[in-house]
Amino acid sequence: MSKIADSIRRGLKEAVAYAEGKADEGAYRIHVPEKIDVKAIRARLDMTQEEFAGRFGFSVNTLRHWEQGSRQPEGPTRAYLLVIDRAPKAVQKALHAA
Numbered sequence: 001m002s003k004i005a006d007s008i009r010r011g012l013k014e015a016v017a018y019a020e021g022k023a024d025e026g027a028y029r030i031h032v033p034e035k036i037d038v039k040a041i042r043a044r045l046d047m048t049q050e051e052f053a054g055r056f057g058f059s060v061n062t063l064r065h066w067e068q069g070s071r072q073p074e075g076p077t078r079a080y081l082l083v084i085d086r087a088p089k090a091v092q093k094a095l096h097a098a
Contacts, residue, residue, distance in 0.1 A: 032075075032078050033082075034072075036066075036081045038066040038067055039066075041085045042063075042067075049063050055092060056084055056091065
């Protein structure tokens, strides 16, 4: 068997273990980009600044600063924005239930 096939098989086994919650999560790192295009996320969701800020718990003023590029979201906020971008309905459901 080739090294490439072995690598793919190993990667698939690791992915399945991770998805099933059987993997050592400490062995994995997530990548949160330094810059987040907040305006693009909001545009994909087809929301006004007021709707986006209200729905996800941001101040409109802060959102405007991010979109104008005068500030960038920091650490956990960048991760939160990535989750909003990838699973907006799940975030809204979680926030609504709170």
